[in-house]
Amino acid sequence: MALATVCELEFTYPGEHEALRGVSLELEPGEVVALLGPSGGGKSTLLRALAGLVPHFHGGRFSGSVEVGGLDTRRVHPSDLAGTVATLFQDPVDQVVFTRVNNEVAFGLENLGTPPAQILTRAAQALAAVGAAHLAERPVAELSGGELQRVCLASVLALEPRLLLLDEPTSQLDPEGAATAIELARASGAAVVVSEQRPERVLDACDRVLFVADGRIRGGELPEAWLPREALLPDAEPSGPAVCRLEDVSFAYGAEPVVERASLSVGRGEIVALVGPNGSGKTTLAKLASGLLEPQRGRVTREGRACYLSQDPGRYLIKERADEEVALAVGGDLACARATLTQVGLAGFEDRHPRDLSSGERERLALAAVLVAEPDLLVLDEPTRGVDPPRKDELAALLRAQAPARATLVVTNDLVFAAEVADRVVSTAPERERAVA
Amino acid sequence: MSPAPAALLLAALAAVALLADRIVSVAAIALVLLLVCLRAPRGRRRMYLVGALGSGLAVFVLTPFVSSIGWHVIWSGPTVPVLGQLDITREELRIGLFQGLRLTAVALAFAAYALLLDHDRLVQSVRFARRSVLAMALATRLVPTLERDAAGLVEALRGRGVEVSGARGRARLLGPLLAGSLERALNLAEAMEARGYGRPGGTRTPRPGWSRLDRAALALGAAAVAIGVLWL
Numbered sequence: 001m002a003l004a005t006v007c008e009l010e011f012t013y014p015g016e017h018e019a020l021r022g023v024s025l026e027l028e029p030g031e032v033v034a035l036l037g038p039s040g041g042g043k044s045t046l047l048r049a050l051a052g053l054v055p056h057f058h059g060g061r062f063s064g065s066v067e068v069g070g071l072d073t074r075r076v077h078p079s080d081l082a083g084t085v086a087t088l089f090q091d092p093v094d095q096v097v098f099t100r101v102n103n104e105v106a107f108g109l110e111n112l113g114t115p116p117a118q119i120l121t122r123a124a125q126a127l128a129a130v131g132a133a134h135l136a137e138r139p140v141a142e143l144s145g146g147e148l149q150r151v152c153l154a155s156v157l158a159l160e161p162r163l164l165l166l167d168e169p170t171s172q173l174d175p176e177g178a179a180t181a182i183e184l185a186r187a188s189g190a191a192v193v194v195s196e197q198r199p200e201r202v203l204d205a206c207d208r209v210l211f212v213a214d215g216r217i218r219g220g221e222l223p224e225a226w227l228p229r230e231a232l233l234p235d236a237e238p239s240g241p242a243v244c245r246l247e248d249v250s251f252a253y254g255a256e257p258v259v260e261r262a263s264l265s266v267g268r269g270e271i272v273a274l275v276g277p278n279g280s281g282k283t284t285l286a287k288l289a290s291g292l293l294e295p296q297r298g299r300v301t302r303e304g305r306a307c308y309l310s311q312d313p314g315r316y317l318i319k320e321r322a323d324e325e326v327a328l329a330v331g332g333d334l335a336c337a338r339a340t341l342t343q344v345g346l347a348g349f350e351d352r353h354p355r356d357l358s359s360g361e362r363e364r365l366a367l368a369a370v371l372v373a374e375p376d377l378l379v380l381d382e383p384t385r386g387v388d389p390p391r392k393d394e395l396a397a398l399l400r401a402q403a404p405a406r407a408t409l410v411v412t413n414d415l416v417f418a419a420e421v422a423d424r425v426v427s428t429a430p431e432r433e434r435a436v437a
Numbered sequence: 438m439s440p441a442p443a444a445l446l447l448a449a450l451a452a453v454a455l456l457a458d459r460i461v462s463v464a465a466i467a468l469v470l471l472l473v474c475l476r477a478p479r480g481r482r483r484m485y486l487v488g489a490l491g492s493g494l495a496v497f498v499l500t501p502f503v504s505s506i507g508w509h510v511i512w513s514g515p516t517v518p519v520l521g522q523l524d525i526t527r528e529e530l531r532i533g534l535f536q537g538l539r540l541t542a543v544a545l546a547f548a549a550y551a552l553l554l555d556h557d558r559l560v561q562s563v564r565f566a567r568r569s570v571l572a573m574a575l576a577t578r579l580v581p582t583l584e585r586d587a588a589g590l591v592e593a594l595r596g597r598g599v600e601v602s603g604a605r606g607r608a609r610l611l612g613p614l615l616a617g618s619l620e621r622a623l624n625l626a627e628a629m630e631a632r633g634y635g636r637p638g639g640t641r642t643p644r645p646g647w648s649r650l651d652r653a654a655l656a657l658g659a660a661a662v663a664i665g666v667l668w669l
Contacts, residue, residue, distance in 0.1 A: 082633030095628035103557040106642050111633030119642045308596030315593035318613045329597035
């Protein structure tokens with residue numbers, strides 16, 4: 001008997017955004033289903049429908065039915081479905097309730113009425129399972145994005161749900177961490193529905209793939225852009241006159257050094273991908289390169305204007321129109337801003353409020369906000385987070401086309417993207433210290 | 438010390454500052470709370486101390502100009518529409534100092550609560566009104582979150598070559614910060630509901646009972662309020 005049944009589900013958000021159109025599917029106990037599809041295609045809404053959050057939390061027009069574990073989600077409140085269903089949301093920062101890791105993992109267990117004597121044990125087991133046992137006593141605010149994503153995964157695994165819903169669970173994890181997370185979800189014995197933008201991270205581990213676009217589940221073969229690709233990392237020699245050079249730089253936020261005696265050079269015309277495990281100092285190195293941080297030791301030299309794209313697209317939502325947001329970096333030149341919006345595929349979005357954009361669209365808006373300045377050094381920190389493969393291809397093509405005019409440093413966990421866009425890959429991983437440090 | 442008695446002690450000190458009617462008593466309480474706040478890490482305490490001391494100073498400076506009390510005039514100024522004649526009396530200065538110290542003491546009590554208490558343990562140790570305490574703990578966490586968000590916005594602007602300077606430049610970030618907080622609050626509420634928050638029959642992680650120090654803090658808080666009512 002199916003664990004979950006979705007029958008002719010149609011859903012429209014308040015404000016007439018039609019998100020799902022006639023979706024039907026069945027989920028068997030223990031099976032792992034990958035949801036692939038373009039940004040804004042309905043994957044996250046389908047996950048929310050399975051958790052009962054659509055329509056209870058979001059409102060909107062709902063027709064059809066969703067049953068999970070024999071419970072009709074229209075009649076059962078999402079908090080009552082918790083435990084049967086557990087959801088890991090896209091942005092780990094926005095789902096943290098407590099300030100310390102072990103309390104955060106215990107929160108869901110407390111809500112479900114777990115016997116008090118078992119709460120700490122189960123929380124500790126879940127943290128150990130995701131390789132985060134050492135973080136148990138740490139304040140959440142001190143964790144890196146990848147560490148926080150592991151903690152959030154532990155929080156849902158601790159509930160031992162029958163249906164596990166994962167919304168881009170690996171977006172901030174390095175490849176090894178991503179593989180571990182997917183494997184853990186599979187090993188939990190729950191039915192797993194995982195939404196992903198990086199097919200190569202889930203396809204090997206899943207039993208079934210559903211392609212969701214325009215609010216519908218599409219049958220047939222996956223579109224070519226969504227087929228998994230091999231990451232053949234380039235290994236070219238440094239080329240072009242150096243626009244940015246870091247020599248023997250060190251930096252620490254507290255007592256522990258994050259970057260220690262690292263050296264890196266990026267020349268005009270080349271694209272360098274900076275890869276490495278979570279917490280290895282990639283973002284700090286990128287900020288040192290772009291001048292947002294000053295090294296505590298060593299020297300950074302830079303030529304011309306540097307621009308830095310943050311990991312968090314929520315930091316590019318200051319103005320009330322998309323074109324005005326982009327124009328900030330060019331002294332309010334709207335014509336220039338609109339041309340750049342077109343370059344990143346946001347033509348027609350000029351007068352939209354940045355907060356009304358989907359997560360993928362916000363990523364592209366943020367990219368436009370830095371590209372518009374035509375910097376000599378462009379530093380992009382995880383520019384493909386939440387971006388679907390066709391858009392990634394477009395981004396790679398855009399960066400390649402503009403590469404001769406500048407030096408480009410791309411911090412990424414996405415090795416396929418790194419292979420596609422970069423001339424040279426530098427790793428912050430300890431075993432490849434010959435490249436950095 | 439456990440967070441619940443510590444929070445009650447801080448609340449008692451704030452209450453005493455409001456109940457006392459001698460400047461020296463309120464000043465002593467504010468000084469004690471200031472010393473407590475100085476135990477917090479330098480980077481975190483700065484904003485709270487500037488807020489607490491700045492608001493107290495503002496009350497002290499503004500009170501003589503918006504009140505007309507006393508007859509021992511120290512300075513006589515021009516007549517301003519709406520406010521009338523600007524003059525400063527000894528009594529107005531005294532009241533300004535008193536109210537400024539009161540506000541500073543209450544703000545420092547909140548600062549000590551926000552900076553030094555383990556809010557997780559506070560929520561978990563409360564046996565009643567847990568929802569209200571959780572809401573309060575989440576609201577307290579909003580201050581450092583807002584601080585982090587503001588720093589993030591400034592950094593993203595600097596990353597685009599746009600420098601944010603002066604009070605006016607920073608004031609422009611208030612709107613985006615507020616909108617971001619509302620969005621974050623909605624996402625958090627959704628995530629909490631998905632994790633079973635609000636469902637009946639919840640349990641709590643076992644916590645150690647109160648120590649002698651905790652009981653002493655509670656007694657001290659009660660005694661401080663009584664002394665404040667009777668003698669300060």
